Amino acid sequence: MHIQELILRLQRFWADRGCLIGQPYDLEKGAGTMNPLTFFGALGVKPWNVAYVEPSRRPADGRYGENPFRVYKHLQFQVLLKPSPAKVQDLYIESLEALGIDFSKHDLRFEEDNWESPSLGAWGVGWQVVLDGMEISQFTYFQQVGGLDCRPVSAELTYGIERICMFLGGYDNIFDLVHGEVKTDDGVFPVTYGQMRQREEFELSAYSFEHADIDLHRTLFDAFEKEGWRLLKDHGHFLSAYEQALKMSHTFNVLDARGAVSTTERPGIIKRVRDLASACARAYLEHEEGKTPTAESAEKNGAAAAKGGAK
Amino acid sequence: MSGTKTFLLELHCEEIPARFLKPLSEEFSPSFSAWAKNQGLPVTALEFFFSPRKLCWRGALSAAQPNQIETQVGPPQRMCVDEAGQPTIQGQKFAEKWGVDFDQVRFEQPAGKKEPCAVVTITKQGRPTVDLLAEALPDLIESLHVPKAMRWGKSDFEFVRPIRNILCLFGDQVVPLTVDGVTAKNTTWGHRLYHREHPAPVKVATPEAYETALEAAGVVASVAVRKSRIAEQLDQLAAEVGGRVVADGSLLDTLAEIVEFPKIVRGDFPASFLELPKEVLVTSLREHQKSFCIEGPDGALLPCFLTAANRPDDPAGFVKAGNEWVLKARLYDARFFFAEDRKLALSVRMEKLQALTFQRELGSYYDKTGRVVAITKALATRLSDDDEHINRAMEAARMAKCDLRTLMVGEFPELQGIMGGEYLKHEGAHEEVWMAVKEHYRPVGAEDAIPSTPMGCLLSLCDKLDTVAGCFAVGLIPSGSKDPLALRRAGQGIVRILWERGWAFTPGDLISTALRVVGDKATKSAPESTEALLAFFRDRVAYQLEVAGYAGSVRRSALATGWEDLADLKARCEALSAFADDPRFASLAQSAKRIGNILKDEAPGQAFDAAVMQDATEKALADRLKALEASPNQVALLAALADLAEPLEAFFGAVMVKCEEPTLRAARLNLLHRLRQAFLRVADFSQWQ
Numbered sequence A: 001m002h003i004q005e006l007i008l009r010l011q012r013f014w015a016d017r018g019c020l021i022g023q024p025y026d027l028e029k030g031a032g033t034m035n036p037l038t039f040f041g042a043l044g045v046k047p048w049n050v051a052y053v054e055p056s057r058r059p060a061d062g063r064y065g066e067n068p069f070r071v072y073k074h075l076q077f078q079v080l081l082k083p084s085p086a087k088v089q090d091l092y093i094e095s096l097e098a099l100g101i102d103f104s105k106h107d108l109r110f111e112e113d114n115w116e117s118p119s120l121g122a123w124g125v126g127w128q129v130v131l132d133g134m135e136i137s138q139f140t141y142f143q144q145v146g147g148l149d150c151r152p153v154s155a156e157l158t159y160g161i162e163r164i165c166m167f168l169g170g171y172d173n174i175f176d177l178v179h180g181e182v183k184t185d186d187g188v189f190p191v192t193y194g195q196m197r198q199r200e201e202f203e204l205s206a207y208s209f210e211h212a213d214i215d216l217h218r219t220l221f222d223a224f225e226k227e228g229w230r231l232l233k234d235h236g237h238f239l240s241a242y243e244q245a246l247k248m249s250h251t252f253n254v255l256d257a258r259g260a261v262s263t264t265e266r267p268g269i270i271k272r273v274r275d276l277a278s279a280c281a282r283a284y285l286e287h288e289e290g291k292t293p294t295a296e297s298a299e300k301n302g303a304a305a306a307k308g309g310a311k
Numbered sequence B: 001m002s003g004t005k006t007f008l009l010e011l012h013c014e015e016i017p018a019r020f021l022k023p024l025s026e027e028f029s030p031s032f033s034a035w036a037k038n039q040g041l042p043v044t045a046l047e048f049f050f051s052p053r054k055l056c057w058r059g060a061l062s063a064a065q066p067n068q069i070e071t072q073v074g075p076p077q078r079m080c081v082d083e084a085g086q087p088t089i090q091g092q093k094f095a096e097k098w099g100v101d102f103d104q105v106r107f108e109q110p111a112g113k114k115e116p117c118a119v120v121t122i123t124k125q126g127r128p129t130v131d132l133l134a135e136a137l138p139d140l141i142e143s144l145h146v147p148k149a150m151r152w153g154k155s156d157f158e159f160v161r162p163i164r165n166i167l168c169l170f171g172d173q174v175v176p177l178t179v180d181g182v183t184a185k186n187t188t189w190g191h192r193l194y195h196r197e198h199p200a201p202v203k204v205a206t207p208e209a210y211e212t213a214l215e216a217a218g219v220v221a222s223v224a225v226r227k228s229r230i231a232e233q234l235d236q237l238a239a240e241v242g243g244r245v246v247a248d249g250s251l252l253d254t255l256a257e258i259v260e261f262p263k264i265v266r267g268d269f270p271a272s273f274l275e276l277p278k279e280v281l282v283t284s285l286r287e288h289q290k291s292f293c294i295e296g297p298d299g300a301l302l303p304c305f306l307t308a309a310n311r312p313d314d315p316a317g318f319v320k321a322g323n324e325w326v327l328k329a330r331l332y333d334a335r336f337f338f339a340e341d342r343k344l345a346l347s348v349r350m351e352k353l354q355a356l357t358f359q360r361e362l363g364s365y366y367d368k369t370g371r372v373v374a375i376t377k378a379l380a381t382r383l384s385d386d387d388e389h390i391n392r393a394m395e396a397a398r399m400a401k402c403d404l405r406t407l408m409v410g411e412f413p414e415l416q417g418i419m420g421g422e423y424l425k426h427e428g429a430h431e432e433v434w435m436a437v438k439e440h441y442r443p444v445g446a447e448d449a450i451p452s453t454p455m456g457c458l459l460s461l462c463d464k465l466d467t468v469a470g471c472f473a474v475g476l477i478p479s480g481s482k483d484p485l486a487l488r489r490a491g492q493g494i495v496r497i498l499w500e501r502g503w504a505f506t507p508g509d510l511i512s513t514a515l516r517v518v519g520d521k522a523t524k525s526a527p528e529s530t531e532a533l534l535a536f537f538r539d540r541v542a543y544q545l546e547v548a549g550y551a552g553s554v555r556r557s558a559l560a561t562g563w564e565d566l567a568d569l570k571a572r573c574e575a576l577s578a579f580a581d582d583p584r585f586a587s588l589a590q591s592a593k594r595i596g597n598i599l600k601d602e603a604p605g606q607a608f609d610a611a612v613m614q615d616a617t618e619k620a621l622a623d624r625l626k627a628l629e630a631s632p633n634q635v636a637l638l639a640a641l642a643d644l645a646e647p648l649e650a651f652f653g654a655v656m657v658k659c660e661e662p663t664l665r666a667a668r669l670n671l672l673h674r675l676r677q678a679f680l681r682v683a684d685f686s687q688w689q
Helices: A003-016 A088-098 A161-169 A193-211 A214-235 A238-257 A266-291 A295-310 B018-038 B089-097 B129-142 B207-216 B223-240 B249-258 B271-275 B278-289 B318-341 B346-355 B365-383 B387-399 B407-411 B418-426 B431-439 B454-473 B487-501 B507-521 B526-547 B552-559 B566-578 B583-599 B616-630 B634-654 B662-680
Strands: A048-057 A073-082 A108-112 A115-117 A122-131 A134-145 A155-160 A178-184 A187-192 B004-013 B044-051 B054-062 B068-076 B106-108 B117-124 B163-170 B262-268 B292-295 B301-310 B357-359
Touching: A003 A048, A003 A073, A003 A088, A003 A161, A003 A178, A073 A161, A073 A193, A088 A108, A088 A134, A088 A155, A108 B018, A134 A161, A134 B318, A155 A161, A178 A193, A187 A193, A193 A238, A214 A238, A214 A266, A238 A266, B004 B129, B004 B207, B018 B044, B018 B054, B018 B129, B018 B249, B044 B223, B054 B207, B068 B089, B089 B117, B129 B163, B223 B249, B223 B262, B223 B292, B223 B301, B249 B301, B262 B318, B271 B301, B271 B318, B278 B292, B278 B301, B278 B318, B278 B418, B301 B318, B318 B407, B346 B365, B346 B387, B346 B418, B357 B365, B365 B387, B365 B454, B365 B507, B387 B431, B387 B454, B418 B431, B431 B454, B454 B487, B454 B507, B454 B526, B487 B526, B487 B566, B507 B526, B526 B552, B526 B566, B552 B566, B566 B634, B583 B634, B583 B662, B616 B634, B616 B662, B634 B662
Parallel strands: none
Antiparallel strands: A048 A073, A073 A155, A108 A122, A115 A122, A122 A134, A134 A155, A178 A187, B004 B054, B004 B163, B044 B054, B068 B117, B106 B117, B262 B301, B292 B301
């Protein structure tokens, strides 16, 4: 199956089951969870179903476009369902059937794999979903995001798009995958993943492992952090501040791939990202509660107004 | 009294992590039994089943609770009845409390009371067991201790994974209970894939029908049955390609825990991957794919693997093909690490060890390496006077930790040491050096062997010694169940190496060498650390004697006369064990105790005059002393001692040691003193029993 066909089928499937179809967020990030549609969507009480594709960058996984299985950037298909439905596992299995997987002939297992993102202050419990011995998805019940308890709990499904395509097509090399076909007056031209991405893999791997300026990235990390806190503290802007946290996270990943982060330094750096992301999560929730007036929030607003008046 | 019925509770959940299945199953059983016993409903034949999606318990209980007759004691008689013999308000209240008329209240003096009190006997009507179960089970389920609990959906209920169905029967009756909105039924769900074709739930008519009903729906309820089916298939599939399975008990357990209906599939991988070290292949297959390797008659791996599928068959070959595909990707990665790591000499990683903390006070692995090299130098020079040999031992010590900075060990931490050895071998290092590095973490547990070469043993010993002595020197001493740095295991490794190698280092030697090397990093004084370390090693040695299988009497009496010279201790234990069942030793032990008591407040000397002795029994003893003192080894000595049992008994029977006559008394005391010294060369027999 072509990559684009797989994406289209998943989007159709989840749209038919009551999901908004979202779009990738236009900043570098390591996982689809970091998209604000999930990060903020998993917080608070309002019902929220969303699905989208997210290109995910893992600088340390770069292999210069030479490894047939591992890449710097891959595509995740991300689904968030809040609250988690009782039949969420069945829904997930049906989505695989929609991709043409016939379970009378395949082996499917849910093996424990608890997800944690220390830089987002987020964790959940769940599984890696294993089809015929291959991990094709990550399945997580979010327990906390941004250091805050998730109530209700969301279920997050993450499909590894390239992996599933390779697996279904029996490809031995990711770059041989066909993304789709270009049809012109002159004929039909299949376009491979390699044609679209191999050079990019080479350059971005070289950048992450060799060319990235370490001092610049250290400076950037500090600057993004300062900017984020300024936006949050001075203006109460949690969305633009959260973008700064995402930039910090990616900058850290580049430094890490460059071998510039020592083991002792690492937890401290991750904590700086987490602190900003968690503060954004708290500000978001306060903002959301303010929008739907409750007895408590009205009181709180009253108190805040009184404080403001006294200034 | 009605008969018993069988009870069954099954919690059908989303996939429960394998590691929690057995602990949760085991935890529920005693708490359920305790509850039942408390209700007067003893449980018999309680058993449990588990599979990835099921926790299930089954046992027999009485159909109804027996009536319970209880005696309730109230206030003293004088407060319940007034002078006119009429009930007081307090008396009436007591009767009311227990629902009886006042004339049913008796006045008796119960045990422990000083005066007669109001007493009523009431009969509590036994309730149907099914009602009691329905009331109690939700709490019992909720109070299961779940190490990593989760919430789901909108509820605040916490459990290991979402509960999606409850099957609960008492006989053929459903126990009406509800947990977090899930109400018990007489149906459950079989294998997930079975239900893609059969949408209806599986009915379980009675608890006894549980396994059969599930098997028909694609679930083998018993983990033991799953395990034996897996083992059988593994052996058969390995034999088909002329090999045998590389045994791994914990992997077998895991496979039985992660499938509901096991089918073992054999796949192939490209033979070119066999260029990777065997340990890398075995580890990669186990960690990434939960797969077994197959080895040929010569121990070399075959390009095949065995893994478990969670279904009865592989009709289209997809399971085989899929696993082969993934494995190839994994091995590709392993080969990438292996090639990448070898682009630089292992020694290049030495500098990078500075950034890897070993322990806060003791510094980095670079610092540790320096200490291990110093200890190795000190000990190697005592084992050998060949400079080249000593230099090689120090080279091995320098290289030992470098592989912690390689990609392969980053990916598979359990390959530490092994990869260092492999990389050094590829670099053309001396066999002694790479073998020593490769095996220096051994023994990794009680089941594991010590390193196969003397240099490997030396390196392992020095590394562990630095860890143990270093930690003690900064106050990190294991206590009770707390031993986060596994110092006891390291200490045991040291003792085992000394024990099996027969090296003459005493713990005292080793401790002082290691503490000198720790130097000013120590936060405790050297005498304080030494004392703690000696006690620590004595315990390790005592444990070693136990592991070696010596009887308690042998261990106690041998240890009591010295433990630091392990070779000597071992020889004494061996010799003692040969006599352990000899009845003469029981008598000897009695006599030894007696000698100990007699000499307790005396200051006997060495010399005695045999001529002053009068009794035949003491002369006989004196005659034997020479032979005893001259016996060349422990076995001969023990044989001589065994022969001494009877004469000693005779001596104590005939002679009063502390007689009035001073010369005779001194001679007798000195004789006993010399005898005891001879005993103590091998053991303190007063500790024999």
